[in-house]
Amino acid sequence: MRPARQRIDVYFLKLIFKNVFRAKLRSSLTIIGLVIAIMAFGLLQTVVDAWFAGANASSAARMVTRNAISLVFPMPSYYRDRIKAVPGVKAVAHSQWFGGIYIEPKNFFPQFAVDHENFFEMYPEFLMTPEELLAFKRDRQGAVVGRKLADQFGWKVGDVVPIRGTIFPGEWRFTIRAIFDGKDETTITRQFYFQWEYINEYLKKRFPRRADQIGVFNIEVTDPGRIADIAKAVDAEFKNSLAETLTETEKAFQLGFVAQSEAIVVAIRVVSFVVVFIIMAVVANTMAMTARERLAEYATLKALGFSPKFVAALVYGEALMLSSIGAGIGILLTLPVASGFANSPAGAIFAAFKVSSDTVLMQMACALVVGLVAALVPGWRSARIRIVDGLRHVG
Amino acid sequence: MANTLVEIKHLAKSYTRGGQAVPVLYDITLDIARGDFISLMGPSGSGKSTLLNLIAGIDKPDSGILRIDGEDITKLSEGELADWRASNIGFIFQFYNLMPVLTAFENVELPLLLTNLSKSERRERVEMTLALVGLAERMEHYPNELSGGQQQRVAIARAIVTDPTILVCDEPTGDLDKQSAADVLAMLKQLNEEMGKTIIMVTHDAHAAEAARRLVHLEKGELIGDATSTAAH
Ligand SMILES: Nc1ncnc2c1ncn2[C@@H]1O[C@H](COP(=O)(O)OP(=O)(O)OP(=O)(O)O)[C@@H](O)[C@H]1O
Ligand SMILES: [Mg+2]
Numbered sequence: 001m002r003p004a005r006q007r008i009d010v011y012f013l014k015l016i017f018k019n020v021f022r023a024k025l026r027s028s029l030t031i032i033g034l035v036i037a038i039m040a041f042g043l044l045q046t047v048v049d050a051w052f053a054g055a056n057a058s059s060a061a062r063m064v065t066r067n068a069i070s071l072v073f074p075m076p077s078y079y080r081d082r083i084k085a086v087p088g089v090k091a092v093a094h095s096q097w098f099g100g101i102y103i104e105p106k107n108f109f110p111q112f113a114v115d116h117e118n119f120f121e122m123y124p125e126f127l128m129t130p131e132e133l134l135a136f137k138r139d140r141q142g143a144v145v146g147r148k149l150a151d152q153f154g155w156k157v158g159d160v161v162p163i164r165g166t167i168f169p170g171e172w173r174f175t176i177r178a179i180f181d182g183k184d185e186t187t188i189t190r191q192f193y194f195q196w197e198y199i200n201e202y203l204k205k206r207f208p209r210r211a212d213q214i215g216v217f218n219i220e221v222t223d224p225g226r227i228a229d230i231a232k233a234v235d236a237e238f239k240n241s242l243a244e245t246l247t248e249t250e251k252a253f254q255l256g257f258v259a260q261s262e263a264i265v266v267a268i269r270v271v272s273f274v275v276v277f278i279i280m281a282v283v284a285n286t287m288a289m290t291a292r293e294r295l296a297e298y299a300t301l302k303a304l305g306f307s308p309k310f311v312a313a314l315v316y317g318e319a320l321m322l323s324s325i326g327a328g329i330g331i332l333l334t335l336p337v338a339s340g341f342a343n344s345p346a347g348a349i350f351a352a353f354k355v356s357s358d359t360v361l362m363q364m365a366c367a368l369v370v371g372l373v374a375a376l377v378p379g380w381r382s383a384r385i386r387i388v389d390g391l392r393h394v395g
Numbered sequence: 396m397a398n399t400l401v402e403i404k405h406l407a408k409s410y411t412r413g414g415q416a417v418p419v420l421y422d423i424t425l426d427i428a429r430g431d432f433i434s435l436m437g438p439s440g441s442g443k444s445t446l447l448n449l450i451a452g453i454d455k456p457d458s459g460i461l462r463i464d465g466e467d468i469t470k471l472s473e474g475e476l477a478d479w480r481a482s483n484i485g486f487i488f489q490f491y492n493l494m495p496v497l498t499a500f501e502n503v504e505l506p507l508l509l510t511n512l513s514k515s516e517r518r519e520r521v522e523m524t525l526a527l528v529g530l531a532e533r534m535e536h537y538p539n540e541l542s543g544g545q546q547q548r549v550a551i552a553r554a555i556v557t558d559p560t561i562l563v564c565d566e567p568t569g570d571l572d573k574q575s576a577a578d579v580l581a582m583l584k585q586l587n588e589e590m591g592k593t594i595i596m597v598t599h600d601a602h603a604a605e606a607a608r609r610l611v612h613l614e615k616g617e618l619i620g621d622a623t624s625t626a627a628h
Contacts, residue, residue: 011501011508018496300492303453304506304553305481307474387453388445391488 016317020325023290027322030286034326034370035333037279038363042334043341044272045359048265052255053186053352061224062122063231064253065217068244074213075243082237083217088230090222093118096196096215100163100172102153109149111163113196113215120144120193122220125183132157132178140198142177146189150179152343161192168199185352219247276366283374287319291378298382299390308383315382319375320368327367331360400560400593401427401450406459408445419445420616423459432587432594434607441613443597444565450595451563452480464560481509485554485592487564491546493538493553499525500534503552510557524552528582544575551582555592562586564596568603580606 021027065083067073077094084092098111116137120126128144136142145155155161161174174194182189203211221230231247238245291298298311334355342353406423409416419442427433435443448454449461452468461469463483471479486492493502500521507517525531528548538546547567554562564583568576584606586592598604612620 011504015494015496022496296492297494300486300488300494301505302477303451303480303486305477305509307477388448391453391492 012313012317016314016321019290019294019314019318020321026286026289030283030322031326031329033279033282034323034367035330037275038327038330038367039334039337040275041272041366042331042355042359042363043338044268044275045362046334046338046353046355048268048272049356049359050353051265053188059125059250061221061227062250063219063221063227063234063247064250065219065234065245065247066215066253068235068246071216073243074215075217075245077212077214079214079238079243079245080217083219083234086230086233086237088221088223088226088233089219091118091122091220093122093218094196094214094216095119095218096199097167098163098165098194098199099167100165102161102163107153109152109190109192111192111194113199114193116142116195116197119218122218125187126180126189127183128178128180136177136195139175139177140195140201141174142195143174144178144180144193145176146191147179147181148189149192150176152190155179163192168203170202172198185354188352218250276370280370280373283319283323283370284377286322287315287374287378290318291315291382295382295385295390296393299385299387299393302385302387303391311385312379312383315379316372316375319379320371323367323371323374327363327370331363334360334363398428399426400429400431400464401425401595402460402462403427403450404460406446406449406456406461408442408449408454408456418616420449420456423616423618425611425618425621427593427595430587430591430593431609432584432607433596433609433611434604435595435597435611435613436599436601436604437613439599442616443613446613447563447565447595447597450561451484451486452476478509481506482557483560485557485559485562487547487550487554487562487567489566489569491538491543491550491570493546493549495538498535498537499530499541499549499552502538502549503556506553506557520556521552524556525549527555528552542575543571544578547571547575547579548582551579551586555586555590560593562592562594564594566597566599568598568600576600576603 065075065079067075074096080092080094083089093115095115096113098113100111101107102109114120120128120133126144126146133144136144143161150156155176157176157179159176161176163172163174164170165172174192180189200211219230219234221227223230227249231249234247235245298314301311301314302308338353338355403423403425406420407418408420409418411417423446435447437443445454449456450463452463452471456469460467466479468476468479494505497505503521503524504517507520510517512520522531522534525534528551530545530548530552533541533545533549538549541549547570551567562583567583568579571579580603583594583596587594587608594607596603596607604610609621611618
């Protein structure tokens with residue numbers, strides 16, 4: 001009669017747990033490595049996510065028109081009326097990158113000079129009261145700022161914010177007239193908007209040749225399904241003119257921005273996986289050393305009648321427990337570290353630096369793969385060890 | 396013969412080393428009676444451990460017959476052999492081979508995990524067996540908290556807790572001081588005489604061999620002498 005099937009119960013888990021912490025120094029170092037690797041992986045994934053977050057938040061009904069040569073070249077302001085006349089165009093506004101410095105460069109946040117009459121009508125995801133919006137429109141030096149930005153510097157409506165221009169030299173003073181919230185999590189609320197007329201009036205006086213120039217036109221279309229055709233029609237309008245245009249969807253425009261740094265994004269992605277790969281090698285090495293030291297024990301278990309599967313399960317269990325402990329701590333630490341980074345000056349360049357649930361799932365998946373791969377060879381060897389050979393390892 | 400427990404005929408075993416077959420056992424023929432206590436002696440490298448391992452079912456012969464309790468164990472698959480060992484063989488090793496992360500209690504309980512016994516039945520069996528080897532007070536101790544002699548007694552408890560037919564002991568006193576060795580031998584003798592365990596023990600020590608009922612000498616893979624111990628009886 002065959003004896004009962006082997007029980008995999010509390011006893012088994014206890015054995016694995018005790019085995020994990022047998023070589024305390026080695027296990028601790030491996031776990032520290034796992035914590036750092038899993039955390040680094042999560043943070044790097046979050047950086048990539050944050051990079052794309054702006055593009056993903058864009059509307060499918062909006063396009064951006066810029067100078068076909070480069071973003072740094074402007075277009076004449078009279079293009080506005082011609083764009084408006086293109087069939088399918090519902091509304092037109094414009095915006096200009098300002099690039100000023102608030103007190104010191106590390107306080108970086110994006111600033112745009114916008115068409116105050118039309119811009120915010122086109123961006124319903126920026127939530128503010130009609131009274132505040134009206135106050136902004138009535139004040140040439142008024143500004144509209146995002147909630148996160150206001151919170152970062154402790155600004156309130158009515159505060160005066162001085163900004164030193166770089167592209168547009170001089171000391172500029174703005175009065176905050178409105179603070180907007182985002183419609184949802186994906187809406188960026190770190191920007192600073194003010195009236196394009198404010199700088200244009202100044203340019204007219206000081207540098208007339210630079211006046212009446214537009215950085216980009218923001219266009220809303222009537223039918224998002226025809227957006228590609230409408231974009232073509234806009235560009236056709238300015239074919240062979242002094243400043244030819246390039247019109248693309250807002251998303252494509254933002255991704256183009258991201259694409260400029262695509263090499264960096266790819267590098268970050270690659271590095272995040274290299275980190276996981278390295279820790280896989282480290283854990284595999286730990287498991288190989290461990291299993292080699294325990295050959296006599298595994299041989300003894302097999303002599304007592306335990307199956308090769310049981311021995312393999314011990315090795316796999318140990319590797320998985322090791323990687324789960326490391327990954328668990330790593331995941332728990334990722335959240336506070338990410339939010340610490342998001343609130344730091346360096347993190348301010350990202351709209352939403354938030355660890356997504358996908359990232360956490362990927363961290364878990366990495367831990368699982370690391371554990372399984374690390375146990376592969378040692379598990380196979382330990383299970384296959386001939387009892388008499390294993391027993392000769394004693395002493 | 397019903398009283399023969401181990402029946403060995405023309406058993407041969409060689410190991411391959413560097414691509415060459417090195418014969419270790421030649422044509423061994425030996426019967427071991429049920430309830431016997433046999434001591435295997437011989438110089439180092441003569442094949443004592445190899446023979447013991449074959450009988451214990453942890454190694455396979457190249458040729459010959461090896462029947463235990465009427466069953467030809469050379470015909471069993473690896474899985475069947477594992478189950479067979481679990482219910483028929485108790486192992487005692489020179490270096491005890493206890494799991495260092497498990498207490499004395501847990502070490503003795505280990506082979507019982509392969510049985511159908513409930514947790515409380517296992518506890519009862521383990522406590523009884525540890526009391527039998529005089530370690531009732533040391534159940535919660537880890538191996539490194541026990542002396543060599545005590546560890547070997549835990550190993551003996553682990554070997555007998557499943558109530559196997561045969562105890563195989565490879566130099567069970569090889570790592571012990573004189574007093575502990577004497578204790579272990581007395582215990583084996585008691586298990587043989589009072590509980591009817593068949594014991595096969597490999598030893599270098601002539602003094603230890605005296606505990607057995609029968610002495611078998613191996614030399615270069617061949618049986619060269621077989622005597623019934625006079626000192627013991
Ligand atoms: N697994 C193995 N692989 C290769 N050779 C082996 C193996 N096991 C034993 N041998 C060889 O077989 C011979 C007999 O070994 P065995 O261990 O049976 O001797 P022994 O009589 O028990 O010796 P000792 O008294 O030193 O323990 C030796 O020459 C040994 O080197
Ligand atoms: Mg030997």
